[in-house]
Amino acid sequence: MSKSHSLGAALLLAFLGLAACGGSVTDHDDVKNTSIAQLTNRSASLALACAGCHSETSTAVVSLKGYGAEALRDSLLRYRAETDGITVMHRLARGYSDDDIELLANYFDQDKGER
Amino acid sequence: MTQLDRRFLLKAMGLGTASLALPTPAFARAKARIVIIGGGFGGASAAQTLATVLPSSNITLIDANATYTACPFSNLVLGTDRALSAQQFGYDGLRRLGVTVLNTLALDVDPVAQTVTVSDAETIGYDRLILSPGIDMRWNALEGYDEAAAQIFPHAWKAGPQTLLLRQKLDALEDGQPVIMSVPTAPFRCPPGPYERASMIAHYLKTRKPRSKLIVLDAKDSFSKKALFQEAWDEHYPDHLEWRGASDDGTVSRVDAATETIETDFESFDASVINIIPPQKAGSIADRAGVSDGTGWCPIDPLAFESTQQANIHVIGDATIAAPMPKSAFSANLQAKVCAMGVARLVSGLEPQATILSNTCYSFTTPDEAISIAGVYSNENNILMSVSEAGGVSSLSAVKSIRNQEADQARSWFETITSETFG
Numbered sequence: 460m461s462k463s464h465s466l467g468a469a470l471l472l473a474f475l476g477l478a479a480c481g482g483s484v485t486d487h488d489d490v491k492n493t494s495i496a497q498l499t500n501r502s503a504s505l506a507l508a509c510a511g512c513h514s515e516t517s518t519a520v521v522s523l524k525g526y527g528a529e530a531l532r533d534s535l536l537r538y539r540a541e542t543d544g545i546t547v548m549h550r551l552a553r554g555y556s557d558d559d560i561e562l563l564a565n566y567f568d569q570d571k572g573e574r
Numbered sequence: 575m576t577q578l579d580r581r582f583l584l585k586a587m588g589l590g591t592a593s594l595a596l597p598t599p600a601f602a603r604a605k606a607r608i609v610i611i612g613g614g615f616g617g618a619s620a621a622q623t624l625a626t627v628l629p630s631s632n633i634t635l636i637d638a639n640a641t642y643t644a645c646p647f648s649n650l651v652l653g654t655d656r657a658l659s660a661q662q663f664g665y666d667g668l669r670r671l672g673v674t675v676l677n678t679l680a681l682d683v684d685p686v687a688q689t690v691t692v693s694d695a696e697t698i699g700y701d702r703l704i705l706s707p708g709i710d711m712r713w714n715a716l717e718g719y720d721e722a723a724a725q726i727f728p729h730a731w732k733a734g735p736q737t738l739l740l741r742q743k744l745d746a747l748e749d750g751q752p753v754i755m756s757v758p759t760a761p762f763r764c765p766p767g768p769y770e771r772a773s774m775i776a777h778y779l780k781t782r783k784p785r786s787k788l789i790v791l792d793a794k795d796s797f798s799k800k801a802l803f804q805e806a807w808d809e810h811y812p813d814h815l816e817w818r819g820a821s822d823d824g825t826v827s828r829v830d831a832a833t834e835t836i837e838t839d840f841e842s843f844d845a846s847v848i849n850i851i852p853p854q855k856a857g858s859i860a861d862r863a864g865v866s867d868g869t870g871w872c873p874i875d876p877l878a879f880e881s882t883q884q885a886n887i888h889v890i891g892d893a894t895i896a897a898p899m900p901k902s903a904f905s906a907n908l909q910a911k912v913c914a915m916g917v918a919r920l921v922s923g924l925e926p927q928a929t930i931l932s933n934t935c936y937s938f939t940t941p942d943e944a945i946s947i948a949g950v951y952s953n954e955n956n957i958l959m960s961v962s963e964a965g966g967v968s969s970l971s972a973v974k975s976i977r978n979q980e981a982d983q984a985r986s987w988f989e990t991i992t993s994e995t996f997g
Contacts, residue, residue, distance in 0.1 A: 492922050492923065492924070495627060495628065495918055495919065495922045495924065496919075496922075496924055498626075498627040498915075498918070499627055499915040499916075499918055499919050499924075499927070500927075501927060501929065503915070504912060504915055504927065504929040505929055505930055507623075507908060507911040507912060507915070507929075508908055508930065508931060508932040510911075510990075510994060511904050511907055511908055511932075511934070511987070511990070511991055511994070512934065512983075512986070512987050512990055512991070513990070514989075514990040514993065514994065516989075516990075517986050517989070517990050518986055519979070519982035519983045519985065519986035520983050520986040520987060520990065545968065545969045545972070545976070547934055547946050547948050547980075547983065550948040550964060550965050550966050551932055551934070551948050551950055551964060551965075552964075553950070553961075553963045553964040553965075554930060554932065554950025554951075554961035554963065554964030554965065555930065555950070555964075559930060
């Protein structure tokens with residue numbers, strides 16, 4: 460690293476430090492950034508794919524409204540496990556890990572989910 | 575401090591643009607200016623998502639048309655009594671979310687100054703630009719097929735007036751006269767689209783011009799859901815649809831609008847209805863923004879769909895090189911949402927995160943029967959790849975009720991995705 464680059468990096472760090480300590484990043488900004496981190500977390504980003512077909516009013520494609528986490532988890536795990544299943548949902552469920560199914564089930568939970 | 579001031583400060587400190595990619599909490603204080611070009615399934619979905627996760631940002635959507643005409647289901651406008659108006663959506667829903675919608679043509683992009691030119695007098699600055707320009711035709715890539723020829727041989731590969739023109743030509747067809755369709759090599763918008771269209775035109779002929787027949791001239795030997803389509807064609811359209819692949823002289827090499835003829839290597843056809851699906855490329859604004867490459871399409875990093883060629887410009891939808899994801903409305907909508915979340919994080923000093931993406935495409939083989947293809951993808955490590963155990967197509971030899979169910983699901987999907995996209 461050249462001298463000027465290290466100097467630049469040091470200046471940047473100093474600037475960021477100043478910005479953080481000097482009160483120019485307000486509590487409001489912290490709240491906002493926390494909220495953006497949460498709104499775009501893995502659960503929320505996994506759920507984006509589901510929303511292409513499932514809405515609160517969809518019919519031929521089941522609405523996820525009113526389901527609890529347990530029912531959603533069981534349903535997704537069953538789709539994934541049925542090796543002779545031929546529906547679109549069987550084909551999609553095979554692409555999701557246990558962890559991701561858990562995140563999705565909780566995300567869409569009717570009571571405590573984020574959606 | 576505005577972002578411009580901040581950029582000036584960093585510049586004064588001797589830091590290159592690479593430093594701007596570092597997590598920078600101070601960035602979040604500025605009202606991020608996000609400009610989106612293209613108001614289809616990609617652009618409108620990006621605007622919706624950003625308005626939700628980053629309501630403090632200043633979002634501008636630019637599209638030349640005040641009404642968007644959707645391609646999915648437009649083959650049913652050709653082959654059934656579905657109205658074109660069922661394909662059309664406006665932008666009032668986006669406006670209600672606070673998105674500024676400009677119905678004007680984006681003329682140019684300056685990736686260095688970070689501006690979009692919308693007229694001689696007006697440019698719009700951006701911190702992040704999202705391009706969702708769809709496709710343009712590669713005029714004359716097929717000899718003789720230019721914009722004027724498209725009035726004689728409609729492509730109908732952008733829904734709207736071209737869809738109606740092709741339908742009018744079908745309506746004017748004399749019973750007993752042939753219909754010809756030409757299909758290019760991949761990549762093109764909607765891989766199974768030509769074969770759904772072939773099915774819908776064959777249905778039209780079977781029910782309205784029973785002595786006529788569709789001949790599909792294909793520059794390929796294999797295509798999306800081929801076995802399923804051919805099973806449906808054998809069952810429903812044995813007398814109304816003939817498909818010829820590349821090894822059976824199916825490649826159209828030249829068209830002549832003046833004489834209304836088209837040629838393969840060994841044969842010449844003239845017909846009153848000729849549908850040419852031409853070779854395609856990313857929408858032309860991608861070239862002016864410097865985000866397309868020698869293929870005519872746009873390479874991207876799939877984590878947040880940022881261009882590999884221009885910083886702070888993201889590209890989504892049909893214009894991208896995003897294989898194994900297909901160029902579909904489902905893909906464009908999902909890529910838009912993933913991109914929007916990535917952009918929200920980037921302008922807030924957070925890194926974009928990997929996720930699981932998917933795609934589902936339904937194709938109608940008759941007005942009440944459909945088949946499907948699905949895929950699941952990971953963008954972990956910034957590489958877009960299929961999750962190997964997942965995805966695939968509908969089963970062959972399924973009972974009619976399965977095909978009916980997938981047709982119902984297709985209609986439900988269209989309702990959901992258009993209301994999610996346009997509000």
